[in-house]
Amino acid sequence: MALHSRRRVITAASALLAMPALRSVPAFAADNYPSRPVRIVVPWAPGGAVDVVARKLAQKLAEKLGQPFVVDNKPGATGTIGSSEVARATPDGSTLLTIDNTYATLPYLFSNLPFDHAEGFAPVTVSAFSPVLLLVNAKSPYKDLNSLIEAAKREPDKVTFGSGGVGSSLHLSAEAFQQKAGIKLFHVPYKGGGEAVTATIQGQVDLAMPSLGSGLAGIKGGLLRPLAISGDKRVAALPDTPTFTEAGLQGFSIINWSGLAAPRGTPPAVIGTLYKGVVASLKEPDMIAFLNTLAAEPGGMSPDAFKDIIKREGDLWADVAKRAGIEKQ
Secondary structure (H helix, E strand, O other), rough: OOOOOOOOOOOHHHHHHHHOOOOOOOOOOOOOOOOOOOEEEOOOOOOOOOHHHHOOOOOOOOHHHOOOEEEEEEHHHHHHHHHHHHOOOOOOOOEEEEEEEEHHHHHHOOOOOOOOOOOOOOEEEEEEEEEEEEEEEOOOOOOOOOHHHHHHHHOOOEEEEEEEOOOHHHHHHHHHHHHHHHOOOOEEEEEOOHHHOOOOOOOOOEEOOOOOHHHHHHHOOOOOOEEEEOOOOOOOOOOOOOOOOOOOOOOOOOOEEEEEEEOOOOOOOHHHHHHHHHHHHHHHHHHHHHHHHHHOEOOOOHHHHHHHHHHHHHHHHHHHHHHHHOOOO
């Protein structure tokens, strides 16, 4: 969910065939880890910003650690299907989870989670922070943020928004936007942020509020129009897109994040290897250039600092979920 003021399964045999040339094992690698391909579960459909960052990071970790890191999308139930699978996995570092803002809000969305939310995973680090866009179809009658807000005030629930599902980052970002703007939009949930962006392109919904990385291709292709972007300043990738403050909505700034976690009980040495591998990957020029295309900033804070972020995010979004009337499932 948000930080204010500031991101298929394949068989072992086929993964081994795709293994990059082995490099010398880094000094920070734990003994014998990784000794086989590593699966990174992304609990969302392919195509969203969380997914594309995870795929790039998987490539870098494979280069750094000498084993394939393979992304496996397991969407559904606001990310809990994929999360549950990883929570049950052997805690040896061979199965990891990509978590994002949504993870921090799960206790406010579900009465009985199928895993221990507070202690079920060992956070590794944040991979990226990314600003949030408010996007409409390029042919939309809404030319700026003010025209959209005025239309929504005139006819509550007529303007529609797409999300990655109830409680997803796109959903709660839009709820926070409604609360700040004093409007009521109609929610249309999908299985992932990428699908919500596609629905906006196809005219199935009026708007979506994804990370910049999920919407940039549609903007560059002339299919989407950005009305505002979160953060304190405009980004180089979209220099003509105003911040929410510049567009007239004061005090609204949401930054999405995503990162890696492992099942509870994963040895500290393995967590350390993964953490240092991610940090080293985030310093690579091609990774920096990739994140720049998304207007994203690298993470890399310690596992303990990441755990603090998750808790703080949960506290921040509890109020949004309550005011939105989101009932626990």
